[in-house]
Amino acid sequence: MSITIRDVAKAAGVSITTVSRALNGYSDVGEKTRRKVALVAQELNYRPNAVARSLVMNETKTIGLLVSELTRDRVGHFFMFRVMHGMHDRLAELGYDLILFSTTTARQRLVSYLDFCMQRRLDGVIVMGIRLDDPYIQEVVDSPLSSVVIDLPLQSERCGYVMTDNVYGVKLAVRHLFDRGHRTIGFVNGYSQAAVSRDRLRGYEEGLVQMGLPVDRTLMHEADFSLPGGGDGLQQLLQARPDLTAIAFASDLMAIGGLQRARELGIAVPERLAIVGFDDIELAEFSTPPLTTIRQKRLEMGMRAAEMVVATIKNQAAPHGILLAPELVVRGTT
Amino acid sequence: MSITIRDVAKAAGVSITTVSRALNGYSDVGEKTRRKVALVAQELNYRPNAVARSLVMNETKTIGLLVSELTRDRVGHFFMFRVMHGMHDRLAELGYDLILFSTTTARQRLVSYLDFCMQRRLDGVIVMGIRLDDPYIQEVVDSPLSSVVIDLPLQSERCGYVMTDNVYGVKLAVRHLFDRGHRTIGFVNGYSQAAVSRDRLRGYEEGLVQMGLPVDRTLMHEADFSLPGGGDGLQQLLQARPDLTAIAFASDLMAIGGLQRARELGIAVPERLAIVGFDDIELAEFSTPPLTTIRQKRLEMGMRAAEMVVATIKNQAAPHGILLAPELVVRGTT
DNA sequence: TTGCCAATCCGAAACGTTTTGGATAGAATG
DNA sequence: CATTCTATCCAAAACGTTTCGGATTGGCAA
Numbered sequence: 006m007s008i009t010i011r012d013v014a015k016a017a018g019v020s021i022t023t024v025s026r027a028l029n030g031y032s033d034v035g036e037k038t039r040r041k042v043a044l045v046a047q048e049l050n051y052r053p054n055a056v057a058r059s060l061v062m063n064e065t066k067t068i069g070l071l072v073s074e075l076t077r078d079r080v081g082h083f084f085m086f087r088v089m090h091g092m093h094d095r096l097a098e099l100g101y102d103l104i105l106f107s108t109t110t111a112r113q114r115l116v117s118y119l120d121f122c123m124q125r126r127l128d129g130v131i132v133m134g135i136r137l138d139d140p141y142i143q144e145v146v147d148s149p150l151s152s153v154v155i156d157l158p159l160q161s162e163r164c165g166y167v168m169t170d171n172v173y174g175v176k177l178a179v180r181h182l183f184d185r186g187h188r189t190i191g192f193v194n195g196y197s198q199a200a201v202s203r204d205r206l207r208g209y210e211e212g213l214v215q216m217g218l219p220v221d222r223t224l225m226h227e228a229d230f231s232l233p234g235g236g237d238g239l240q241q242l243l244q245a246r247p248d249l250t251a252i253a254f255a256s257d258l259m260a261i262g263g264l265q266r267a268r269e270l271g272i273a274v275p276e277r278l279a280i281v282g283f284d285d286i287e288l289a290e291f292s293t294p295p296l297t298t299i300r301q302k303r304l305e306m307g308m309r310a311a312e313m314v315v316a317t318i319k320n321q322a323a324p325h326g327i328l329l330a331p332e333l334v335v336r337g338t339t
Numbered sequence: 340m341s342i343t344i345r346d347v348a349k350a351a352g353v354s355i356t357t358v359s360r361a362l363n364g365y366s367d368v369g370e371k372t373r374r375k376v377a378l379v380a381q382e383l384n385y386r387p388n389a390v391a392r393s394l395v396m397n398e399t400k401t402i403g404l405l406v407s408e409l410t411r412d413r414v415g416h417f418f419m420f421r422v423m424h425g426m427h428d429r430l431a432e433l434g435y436d437l438i439l440f441s442t443t444t445a446r447q448r449l450v451s452y453l454d455f456c457m458q459r460r461l462d463g464v465i466v467m468g469i470r471l472d473d474p475y476i477q478e479v480v481d482s483p484l485s486s487v488v489i490d491l492p493l494q495s496e497r498c499g500y501v502m503t504d505n506v507y508g509v510k511l512a513v514r515h516l517f518d519r520g521h522r523t524i525g526f527v528n529g530y531s532q533a534a535v536s537r538d539r540l541r542g543y544e545e546g547l548v549q550m551g552l553p554v555d556r557t558l559m560h561e562a563d564f565s566l567p568g569g570g571d572g573l574q575q576l577l578q579a580r581p582d583l584t585a586i587a588f589a590s591d592l593m594a595i596g597g598l599q600r601a602r603e604l605g606i607a608v609p610e611r612l613a614i615v616g617f618d619d620i621e622l623a624e625f626s627t628p629p630l631t632t633i634r635q636k637r638l639e640m641g642m643r644a645a646e647m648v649v650a651t652i653k654n655q656a657a658p659h660g661i662l663l664a665p666e667l668v669v670r671g672t673t
Numbered sequence: 674t675t676g677c678c679a680a681t682c683c684g685a686a687a688c689g690t691t692t693t694g695g696a697t698a699g700a701a702t703g
Numbered sequence: 704c705a706t707t708c709t710a711t712c713c714a715a716a717a718c719g720t721t722t723c724g725g726a727t728t729g730g731c732a733a
Contacts, residue, residue: 007457009719020683025721035681052450052458056393057719061688065390067438079621082420089439097444102459104401104438105423110431116386123341124386125436232625265627287413288622291566293599343689354713359691369711391689395718 008049017045028053059126067102068129068314069122071145073136080231080258081134083286084303088155091307092131099315101128108139119144129314131155136198151317153310157200158326163317165325167309171204172211174299174331178253178281179212181297181333187251187279188218193238193263195230195255202227205255205283224249228259235259236266243272250278251339257282257289257298264292264338280338294337302329342383351379362387393460401436402463402648403456405479407470414565414592415468417620418637422489425641426465433649435462442473453478463648465489470532485651487644491534492660497651499659501643505538506545508633508665512587512615513546515631519673521585521613522552527572527597529564529589536561539589539617558583562593569593570600577606584612585673591616591623591632598626598672614672628671636663 014021019038027034027042034042045051059065070092072085093103106121118141122130129151135142137157145152146164153165160166175192182190192209195202206225213220226242228234235254239262243249254260260282267274274280274294282289285300309327316323348355353372361368361376368376379385393399404426406419427437440455452475456464463485469476471491479486480498487499494500509526516524526543529536540559547554560576562568569588573596577583588594594616601608608614608628616623619634643661650657 011719021720022683022685022722023681026682029721033681038681052454054394054719055459056390056399057688058721059390059688060388060394060690060719061721063688070439082416086416086420093439093441094443097440102438102440104436105404105427106431106436107427109428120386125389232622262625265625269627288566291596291599293603345689355690356692356713356715357711360712363691367711372711388689391718392691393718394689394720395691397718 007054008051010051010053013042013046013049013051016049017042063126064128065126066100067104067125067127068096068131068311068318069104069106069125069127071106071108071118071130071132071135073108073134073139078134083258083288084256084284084301085134087303088133088307088310091304091309092311093307095308095311096315099311101311101315108135108141117141117144119148119150122150129153129318131310131314132157137200138198151314153313153317155306155310160325165313165317165323165327167306167313167327167329168201169301169306169331170328171201171331172208174283174301175205175208175253175255176212176215177331177333178283178299179209179216181335181339182251182253182279182281183216183218185251185279185339189224189246189248189250190218191224191226191242191246191249191252193226193228193235193242193252193254193259195228195259197227199230202255209253228255230256230259232258232262232265235262237262239263239266240270243270243278251280252278253281253283255283257284257286257296260296260298260338261288261292264296275338282338285334289334290336292338297336297339298334299331300334301331305329341388342385344385344387347376347380347383347385350383351376397460398462399460400434401438401459401461402430402465402645402652403438403440403459403461405440405442405452405464405466405469407442407468407473412468417592417622418590418618418635419468421637422467422641422644425638425643426645427641429642429645430649433645435645435649442469442475451475451478453482453484456484463487463652465644465648466491471534472532485648487647487651489640489644494659499647499651499657499661501640501647501661501663502535503635503640503665504662505535505665506542508617508635509539509542509587509589510546510549511665511667512617512633513543513550515667515669515673516585516587516613516615517550517552519585519613523558523580523582523584524552525558525560525576525580525583525586527560527562527569527576527586527588527593529562529593531561533564536589543587562589564590564593566592566596566599569596571596573597573600574604577604577612586612586614588614588616591618591620591630594630594632594672595622595626598630609672616672619668623668624670626672631670631673632668633665634668635665639663 010021010024014024024042027039096103132154146159146161151163156168158166194206210220223245226238228238260280272278282296282298285298289296289298344355344358348358358376361373430437466488480493480495485497490502492500528540544554557579560572562572594614597614606612616630616632619632623630623632
């Protein structure tokens with residue numbers, strides 16, 4: 006069917022060893038035969054069989070992207086898609102491919118994620134969107150398989166992480182609101198199963214303390230990262246604390262939900278109530294008014310994860326944990 | 340390092356042939372040895388090397404997902420992510436994995452998509468988000484590799500397509516607006532390099548004709564599928580034709596952009612101007628007012644694509660082209 | 674002449690499976 | 704008893720690469 010190294014060898018009148026070494030740039034092959042081999046390979050449109058190579062080299066040059074149940078999460082793509090881009094592009098540059106699988110996939114096959122990776126002989130795995138309470142996550146962290154997890158500070162010999170400095174991020178938001186003159190600042194958080202939620206809450210509290218403001222539970226609300234969730238959060242917070250003049254949200258989508266609800270309630274933003282989001286998703290720029298937010302460098306996040314996983318694979322010295330600095334983007338809601 | 344079929348054979352006291360046949364459920368192995376082998380395999384936590392299997396079986400059980408330059412497109416995920424879910428989940432059920440690659444990847448490696456697929460020995464490929472003018476797309480259509488393309492009606496011996504019936508979809512929108520009493524209906528289209536744009540335009544025109552309304556170029560505007568593009572479209576259309584009472588958009592994102600712009604311009608929706616979108620993205624439900632739109636069954640789209648590509652791989656009789664019926668979802672903007 | 678070295682080349686093993694084409698033994702049949 | 708059949712099992716080849724350990728040549732020094 007398809008043409009093999011044997012065909013090239015025959016056509017070029019050399020051994021398959023020589024073809025292999027010529028094409029892979031080894032030094033012990035004469036310039037003349039090298040050119041001959043290259044020419045013949047080109048003419049026959051020879052493509053080395055990656056599967057055969059993987060078998061003998063014991064590396065597949067592919068890394069897995071494990072995301073939590075894809076189907077259930079309806080808004081994760083606002084954050085994840087761009088991170089995926091970063092990963093994919095950088096991995097491609099580094100000569101690796103990205104294979105997608107989800108927690109559901111593994112469950113269907115009745116094997117753990119790790120087994121799945123081992124079976125497919127993946128060189129490494131990147132984990133994203135996994136909850137704190139996932140039963141199998143520890144297994145991949147402890148495994149000899151190179152891995153990096155996004156948004157969870159897990160570390161081990163062969164496992165690193167990359168995440169945004171969420172504490173610092175929300176502190177930025179609080180400080181910004183403080184600078185704008187706000188002294189009663191609410192906070193709408195995401196669900197607590199997400200690791201980032203803890204950090205963002207801590208950033209909020211530490212931010213208040215740093216500004217010399219009192220920390221009060223009636224200023225906080227736990228939502229679910231969804232658009233209507235953000236709206237409800239705003240409404241309930243405002244009901245409990247009518248003296249609120251600003252709210253920080255743990256995600257842009259919630260902030261935009263809050264923005265909409267504010268408009269419905271006839272609350273002027275930013276005049277009566279200031280709002281700041283988190284993430285800087287594509288939509289943030291286009292809300293009315295445009296959303297002030299804390300930008301996560303999603304593309305870079307993906308790239309760093311990619312670099313880290315291949316560095317680990319190659320046993321290169323590299324940091325095993327990266328905290329990306331977010332930045333304040335001031336727009337129209339503050 | 341990892342444990343092989345040989346280890347299992349030795350431990351169970353049988354040949355590797357028997358282990359293979361026992362584990363794969365062949366009939367010519369005794370019940371007693373079958374149980375013994377299964378037990379030993381379990382105890383040793385044996386996982387067959389998928390790479391070795393692929394080499395000998397000449398199938399990798401993975402299909403590629405080729406998407407156009409990931410990084411450039413900033414809003415494609417609104418549509419694509421859910422389609423990907425559908426693909427991934429159904430493929431997982433069918434025992435296939437999904438490997439991601441983009442037009443940029445191939446260009447970096449200086450090989451065509453097809454070469455990439457052949458090299459990795461992919462069993463099939465699904466193509467999504469490719470423009471009409473892509474130079475390589477014809478190559479994969481004509482290739483012996485099983486393929487299905489999304490949103491482009493390309494067909495060949497081993498290539499099928501799945502797409503929404505866009506003509507019918509926009510007709511639905513026009514008819515709905517007509518039923519609501521509108522007689523001057525504008526249309527904001529996406530960019531013309533997308534195949535769907537042509538169909539949607541045709542649906543608009545045929546819809547008008549069917550309702551006995553005049554077709555007029557001043558009622559149409561070509562935008563770029565983006566949020567601000569939709570806003571601009573609405574504004575320009577309204578400037579040219581102040582008598583407009585309704586606008587159909589070729590995407591939800593553009594419709595939401597139009598919605599925002601209308602609010603900024605003090606135009607009441609739906610009282611003064613009715614708006615209907617296309618896609619039914621997650622946000623549509625949560626705009627203010629909630630967006631009336633034409634729903635594309637994105638999850639099903641992905642699933643059908645998955646089914647079609649494996650049917651083609653297995654040479655099963657199956658339709659080589661699927662037109663999914665969209666449906667009208669009436670909400671608050673009409 | 675002999676020995677040695679560098680430059681090229683190649684045969685064969687290895688990677689971990691599946692599968693082909695028997696081999697073996699016991700049971701059933703004539 | 705000889706023959707055939709059935710139920711189990713297995714040795715070896717095959718998949719398409721990479722790589723180890725030489726083999727071959729020609730040139731050059733001793």
